[in-house]
Structures are given as C-alpha cells and as structure tokens.
Amino acid sequence: MSAEPKGYRERSRKLLAGENPRAAVTKATLHHFHTRERAYAELPIEEWRSYAEGVKNHLLSHLEHYLDQAERSLTAHGVQVHWAETAQEARAELARLVSRYQVKRVVKAKSMLSEELEVNPWLESLGVSVLESDLGEYVVQLAGETPSHIVGPAFHKTLADIQALFAREFGTPPQAAPDVLAAAARSRLRQAFLEADMGISGANFVVAETGTVALIENEGNIRITTSAPRVHVVLVGIEKLLPRQRDLAPFLTLTARAATGQRLGNYVSLIRGPKGGDPDGPEAVHLIFVDNGRLRLLADERSWETLRCLRCGACLNACPVYRQTGGHAYGWVYSGPIGAVMAPAMLGSRAAGPLPYASSLCGACAEVCPVKIPIPALLLAGRQRAVLEGEATALERGVISAYGQAMLNPALYRAGARALRLGRMALPWLRAWSDGRGGLQPSPKSFRELWSER
Amino acid sequence: MKESFRARLKQAAAHLGEAPLPEPPAPLQLSPEEALALFARRFAESGGSVELAGSAKDLRARILAHCQGLPGVAISPLLPARLRPELPELPPEQAPLAISVAWAAVAETGTLLLASQEGRRLQLLAPAHLVLVERARVVASLSILEEVRSGAALGLHSGPSRSADIGGITVVGVHGPGQVTALVSSGRRAPGKATG
Numbered sequence: 116m117s118a119e120p121k122g123y124r125e126r127s128r129k130l131l132a133g134e135n136p137r138a139a140v141t142k143a144t145l146h147h148f149h150t151r152e153r154a155y156a157e158l159p160i161e162e163w164r165s166y167a168e169g170v171k172n173h174l175l176s177h178l179e180h181y182l183d184q185a186e187r188s189l190t191a192h193g194v195q196v197h198w199a200e201t202a203q204e205a206r207a208e209l210a211r212l213v214s215r216y217q218v219k220r221v222v223k224a225k226s227m228l229s230e231e232l233e234v235n236p237w238l239e240s241l242g243v244s245v246l247e248s249d250l251g252e253y254v255v256q257l258a259g260e261t262p263s264h265i266v267g268p269a270f271h272k273t274l275a276d277i278q279a280l281f282a283r284e285f286g287t288p289p290q291a292a293p294d295v296l297a298a299a300a301r302s303r304l305r306q307a308f309l310e311a312d313m314g315i316s317g318a319n320f321v322v323a324e325t326g327t328v329a330l331i332e333n334e335g336n337i338r339i340t341t342s343a344p345r346v347h348v349v350l351v352g353i354e355k356l357l358p359r360q361r362d363l364a365p366f367l368t369l370t371a372r373a374a375t376g377q378r379l380g381n382y383v384s385l386i387r388g389p390k391g392g393d394p395d396g397p398e399a400v401h402l403i404f405v406d407n408g409r410l411r412l413l414a415d416e417r418s419w420e421t422l423r424c425l426r427c428g429a430c431l432n433a434c435p436v437y438r439q440t441g442g443h444a445y446g447w448v449y450s451g452p453i454g455a456v457m458a459p460a461m462l463g464s465r466a467a468g469p470l471p472y473a474s475s476l477c478g479a480c481a482e483v484c485p486v487k488i489p490i491p492a493l494l495l496a497g498r499q500r501a502v503l504e505g506e507a508t509a510l511e512r513g514v515i516s517a518y519g520q521a522m523l524n525p526a527l528y529r530a531g532a533r534a535l536r537l538g539r540m541a542l543p544w545l546r547a548w549s550d551g552r553g554g555l556q557p558s559p560k561s562f563r564e565l566w567s568e569r
Numbered sequence: 570m571k572e573s574f575r576a577r578l579k580q581a582a583a584h585l586g587e588a589p590l591p592e593p594p595a596p597l598q599l600s601p602e603e604a605l606a607l608f609a610r611r612f613a614e615s616g617g618s619v620e621l622a623g624s625a626k627d628l629r630a631r632i633l634a635h636c637q638g639l640p641g642v643a644i645s646p647l648l649p650a651r652l653r654p655e656l657p658e659l660p661p662e663q664a665p666l667a668i669s670v671a672w673a674a675v676a677e678t679g680t681l682l683l684a685s686q687e688g689r690r691l692q693l694l695a696p697a698h699l700v701l702v703e704r705a706r707v708v709a710s711l712s713i714l715e716e717v718r719s720g721a722a723l724g725l726h727s728g729p730s731r732s733a734d735i736g737g738i739t740v741v742g743v744h745g746p747g748q749v750t751a752l753v754s755s756g757r758r759a760p761g762k763a764t765g
C-alpha cells in the first residue's frame with residue numbers, strides 16, 4: 116500500500132458520508148475494546164504493562180547485541196537470515212528466493228510488514244500467484260482493497276458486503292450464513308495451501324536467546340502457511356525481538372489480551388527451523404530482518420518509543436476518531452493512533468500530512484497500550500514537528516500568530532477577552548458545545564476589572 | 570548483520586540511555602488437581618471439549634468411541650501401539666479424525682502443546698482433532714515455554730480453528746479442525762513421549 120496520508124481529510128469525509136464502514140467499524144472496535152477490558156481485569160495489569168515496557172526499552176537500547184544474538188541462534192537451527200535496509204532490498208531478497216526455489220504459488224499469513232513492503236503486487240509482477248490465507252485478509256484481497264485494521268483487516272465490511280462479494284466470487288447464495296461463506300473460502304484456500312511452494316508470514320516475536328519465531332492467530336492459517344509449503348519465509352521488523360525465552364509467555368498472553376481479549380490466540384506457532392527429522396514441515400526457513408525506516412524511528416528522540424509497539428490494535432479499538440472512519444481514511448498501512456505517531460518520524464511531516472491532528476487527544480489509546488507508548492504526547496510532538504517543518508495549515512498558523520500578538524500586547528489582550536465574553540454565542544463551535552449542555556455563562560466583568568474594584 | 574546496517578544502528582541508538590531488563594511477573598502456581606480443573610474449564614471456554622479417562626482401559630475405550638463409524642483415521646507416530654484403533658490409516662488431509670499426543674497442557678490459558686515431530690499436518694488438516702495428554706503433564710503456567718529448547722516447531726492449540734472476520738460472527742473450522750477434544754489420561758503411565 117502506498118503511503119498517502121495527505122488525503123486524510125477528503126477520504127474521511129467520503130467515508131463518513133456512507134453508513135456502512137462507520138457502523139461496522141464501531142461495532143467491531145467496541146466489541147474488542149470490551150473483551151480487552153475483561154481480559155486485562157484478570158491480571159495485575161499495571162505490573163504487566165510496566166514489565167513489557169521495560170523489556171522493550173531494554174531491547175531497544177541493546178538492539179545491536181540482541182540482533183546479533185538472534186542471528187546466531189536462528190542460524191544454529193538452520194534458519195537462513197537476511198537483512199534488508201529498505202522495502203526495495205526486502206523485495207529483491209524475496210525475488211532471489213522465488214527464483215532459487217522455483218516458486219510459482221505463494222500462500223501468505225497476515226503480516227502488516229508485508230503490506231508495508233507491498234509484497235503482493237511485487238510477487239504478482241514476478242509471475243507468482245499470491246493468496247492471502249487469513250479469512251479477513253482474503254476478503255479484502257477479493258475486494259481489491261487493503262486491510263483497514265491491524266488485527267481485523269475486514270472490520271469495515273458488513274456481513275451483507277461479504278455475502279455480495281462471495282456470491283460474485285463463489286456463487287454462494289446471496290443470504291448465505293457466515294459458516295457457509297467460511298466453508299467456501301476454506302475449500303479454495305485448502306487447495307492453495309496444499310499446492311503452494313512458499314509460505315510467507317510475519318512474526319509477533321523472535322526470541323534472541325533461542326531463535327524462536329512466535330506467531331499468534333485464531334484460524335490456523337498461519338500454522339498451515341508455515342507448515343505445508345516446502346519453503347517458509349518470515350518477514351520481521353528489527354524491533355520485534357524479545358531478549359529471553361522466559362519473556363515469551365508473558366508477551367504472548369499480553370498481546371492476545373490487548374488484541375482480542377483472549378488469554379491466548381487459539382493457535383500459537385513457535386518455530387525454530389526447517390523440518391529436520393519431522394514427518395512434514397518446510398525444508399527451508401528464511402528470515403528477513405527489515406529496517407525500512409525503523410532506524411529513523413529509533414534515532415528520533417521522541418518517536419523511538421513507538422518501536423515498543425506489539426501491533427495489537429488496542430489503540431485503534433479505543434480511539435473515538437478511528438472508530439468513525441476505520442483505517443482506510445489514514446491512507447497508510449498503519450492507521451489509528453499508532454499510525455498517526457509513527458507516520459511523521461517514518462515518512463516525514465510532509466508525507467504524514469494531517470495524521471497527527473486526527474485525534475482529540477482524549478488519551479484512551481495510552482491507557483490501553485500494553486507497552487505504555489505515550490501516544491497523546493507523541494501526537495503533540497508530531498504536530499510540533501509539522502509546525503517546525505512548515506507543514507501547519509494556514510488556519511493554524513494564523514490563529515497561533517494572532518494568539519501570540521494578543522498575549523504580548525495588554526490592550527489587545529483586554530480587547531480580545533471582552534470580545535470573547537460578548538461574542539461567545541456567535542462562535543459556531545461554542546454553539547455546538549452548548550447543544551448538549553447548559554450555555555456558557557461568562558462573568559460580566561473580567562478578572563482584571565474585579566481586581567481593580569477591590 | 571551487514572556492516573552498513575551495524576553502523577546506522579549504532580548511530581540511531583546512541584541517544585538511548587541504559588535500561589535494565591526486568592523479570593517477568595511471577596508465574597501462576599496451582600496444585601495438580603487445581604491445574605487440571607482450570608485447564609478443563611479454560612479449554613472448554615475457548616470452544617474445545619475435555620474428557621477425563623478413569624483408567625488405561627477407559628482411555629482406550631474413549632479413543633475407540635471417537636473412531637466409531639469412521640472409514641479411517643490419521644494417527645500420531647507418538648501414539649503407543651496399545652492405544653491404536655484398528656482402522657485404516659489415512660493421510661491427514663483425507664481423514665475425518667486425527668489423533669495426536671500432546672507434549673504438555675497449560676491450565677491458565679487452556680492450551681495443548683503439540684510437538685512437530687508427530688507431524689504438523691496431522692494437527693491441522695482433519696476436521697476433528699483428538700489430543701491425548703498425560704495428567705501429570707497438565708501444568709499451571711505458560712511459563713513452561715521456558716523449558717522448550719529443541720524441536721523444529723511447537724504448536725499451541727487452545728481450542729478449534731475460529732474466525733470472526735465475517736461480520737463479527739464467530740465461525741469454527743475455518744482452516745484447522747472445527748472440533749478439538751483433549752483426552753486426559755489417568756496419568757500412571759505416559760501415553761507417549763515427545764519433546765518440545
């Protein structure tokens with residue numbers, strides 16, 4: 116998916132005009148918001164969040180050490196490790212693997228990094244067929260769209276949308292029940308699993324100490340994608356490491372609780388290498404460590420904290436702004452609050468456009484984040500960066516410059532304060548405020564006037 | 570690591586201070602009986618079924634009951650001969666039922682741990698999955714993953730294959746088994762050996 120956050124305003128206006136995405140996204144995100152709340156309540160969650168934050172901070176401050184250790188552990192069980200500094204390098208590495216193993220058919224497990232690297236169009240341009248195997252991701256692929264949520268790619272689609280899509284694609288009845296639709300997808304995808312030459316997945320974690328690749332899911336498509344084809348390729352961001360094997364259990368359950376409110380996904384794969392003496396499994400496992408802007412984030416004195424992100428989507432589910440439009444408005448692979456704070460540092464303020472402003476700064480995202488990323492503070496930092504880089508809107512520049520003038524000039528300040536007291540009802544946003552509340556009743560006299568009358 | 574990458578990494582991380590590595594939260598501790606009860610409850614909560622065998626004889630009878638009327642089954646090489654049903658063995662993608670032997674089970678998450686040495690297709694491709702687990706291998710905490718040091722892959726199964734990607738409505742058996750049963754042995758003898 117190309118990064119086009121600049122069109123955020125136009126896209127959200129268009130999405131808000133239609134009823135479906137808004138209703139579907141609100142329903143799905145609120146459901147996950149509540150299941151997460153229940154799952155958090157079972158633990159001394161603050162202790163767990165502080166631990167997870169601490170582990171990731173330690174990891175990021177020793178990233179070179181842990182990447183070296185991970186490379187050694189992975190290589191020791193026969194995983195072949197590659198490094199890609201850019202999306203182009205990652206795609207070139209994939210092209211080499213496709214040609215080396217004479218790959219014609221690929222099945223993919225849902226991976227946000229593969230969206231970021233635009234893997235599907237690249238593989239198709241090499242003459243390789245690609246099928247997404249996650250049900251939501253498959254729906255999105257059939258519809259010719261991109262995922263709208265980190266965890267639920269098709270959160271923006273209603274049952275009726277998917278019924279219509281499957282009726283066209285598979286000839287299922289127009290009112291087919293969800294299990295009938297799932298069965299249609301299952302039979303198409305089962306064939307693809309058994310015929311695929313290569314499976315491509317992401318990774319939730321790579322344990323540096325033991326070289327274990329961990330993947331969490333519910334459908335089993337990741338387990339099959341990483342088991343049935345003869346080659347497995349793991350695409351992983353350099354920040355996805357965990358230092359020790361004993362960090363794995365708490366991070367797996369914390370991620371599942373934050374993402375879907377489960378204690379664990381119904382399936383977790385812990386992969387250490389090719390099949391060896393096992394009856395089945397891939398003959399070769401390749402892992403590509405990808406930078407693609409992550410070192411730029413790491414170098415940023417504020418935004419480096421976003422590299423703790425577990426991609427659980429909890430901040431999207433908690434965000435009242437995301438809930439209105441879903442992820443497509445953001446125009447980037449990472450949407451919602453976390454996308455809005457990663458974009459300025461990874462893409463630059465010009466490309467990030469208005470994303471740091473797509474928030475009411477209510478703070479719900481930071482309250483639910485399992486690794487305590489201070490998203491509201493980073494949104495403000497993103498706005499500050501936009502101003503420093505000359506990307507603020509003309510309106511914002513005008514208002515702030517008028518405010519600055521008024522604060523420096525006592526006469527202007529007094530005149531402004533009087534105007535605000537008298538003209539309050541003329542201000543449209545105050546009318547919107549008073550629609551649901553009692554009207555604002557400012558004092559007839561200013562503080563300065565009251566003070567001088569004492 | 571490529572040297573160009575290393576140089577950029579050093580430069581990018583230079584501003585970060587020293588951050589200590591904290592210890593994980595204390596693992597859940599339970600008696601064996603409590604662990605078994607919690608495992609049974611949690612595994613059922615995520616859509617699996619649990620059966621407890623009273624004796625070795627009962628264990629065999631329960632396996633045979635699951636095989637009743639089937640044309641054949643897929644069977645783990647880890648399943649001891651004395652427990653094998655006398656049915657044709659089918660490849661997992663054709664079998665109506667696959668029988669596995671778990672390396673362990675975890676109570677707090679309601680999870681079966683399945684080693685890849687018995688075959689991963691066996692654990693994934695049949696519509697129904699029967700998993701034997703030794704009573705003594707039902708542990709309280711997921712921290713057992715610390716002990717996993719070998720094997721190509723370990724699968725953690727905490728219920729049937731499921732998805733809510735179609736309009737938020739839960740569907741089971743999407744890619745993997747729609748029915749999964751944990752059959753807990755009486756525990757005096759191991760049903761089989763596996764390593765993670």
